[in-house]
Amino acid sequence: MAETYTIGLLGFGRIGSALADYVESDPDFELGYVFVRSPKDGLPAEKQVTDPSELGNRPVDLVVEAATHEVLADLGERVLEASDLMVLSGSAFVDETVEERLVETANESGTDVYLPHAALLGIDGLVDARGTLDSVSIRATKAPSHLDFSYANELDPDDVSGLHSADADSLGPDDIENRTVLYEGPVRGLCELFPRNFNSHAAVALASLGLDDTHSKLVADPSAESADHVITASGDGFDLEIVRKSAIEGVTGDYTLASVWGSVRRALDADGGVRFL
DSSP, X not given: OOOOEEEEEEOOSHHHHHHHHHHHHOTTEEEEEEEOSSOOTTSOGGGEEOOGGGGGGOOOSEEEEOSOHHHHHHHHHHHXXXXXXXXXXXXXXXXXXXXXXXXXXXXXXXXXXXXXXXXXXXXXXXXXXXXXXXXXXXXXXXXXXXXXXXXXXXXXXXXXXXXXXXTGGGOOGGGOXXXXXXXXXXXXXXXXXXXXXXXXXXXXXXXXXXXXXXEEEEEEOTTOOSEEEEEEEEETTEEEEEEEEEOEETTEEHHHHHHHHHHHHHHXXXXXSSOOO
């Protein structure tokens, strides 16, 4: 009889609901629980957890955080007391104490923290070459309507190195009429401005040169019909370029949904056969 893997979810937005569908359609997986702030229609009541204190008492094989960087910072340690945790809101690691707390709790509890590649590709290659990398950069092009400006509008642009527009504290999607470079600088600054949009940039940075030495460029283009990313990296004797284009809804590209499910399966060694590392 095949092993059944139990999955917990933090959040039930586009990614969380898609993962729940993947789990429910796979006979080798079972949905253990979904943490939500308030009850959700279309989700069985017995699967919903609204009390954060329950998370440490609900062990499952893997919990996927598909919420926000604030939720990860608040609840990640509770989860790791009982279960392994896959982090999608990598922008939370802009605050170095978050990573420190999660790793410390995981070490004390004998659990693991996973950071998937999500929207982007090539993290395995960057990790392998980390010691010989000279530069890593990511250029992202999205329509302004697919960017969440709510956090950018709370920041003083003078505090963020690389912000191009002096009016960024009041910018919104409707204010951008032409192709515009909104940000160019360290990944850390981009994740501070747009934490819901560029968690994958944080993952690339953490896998390579770090949040301060990996370079991001954000282009807002009203004519863009997909979410486009170009990763370039160079090191001693090699140059890499990875291009990804994906249809997008809200702040999440379609490719992200499939890639996260693939990462879940690999983390649990659920595929069998030849292992791709």
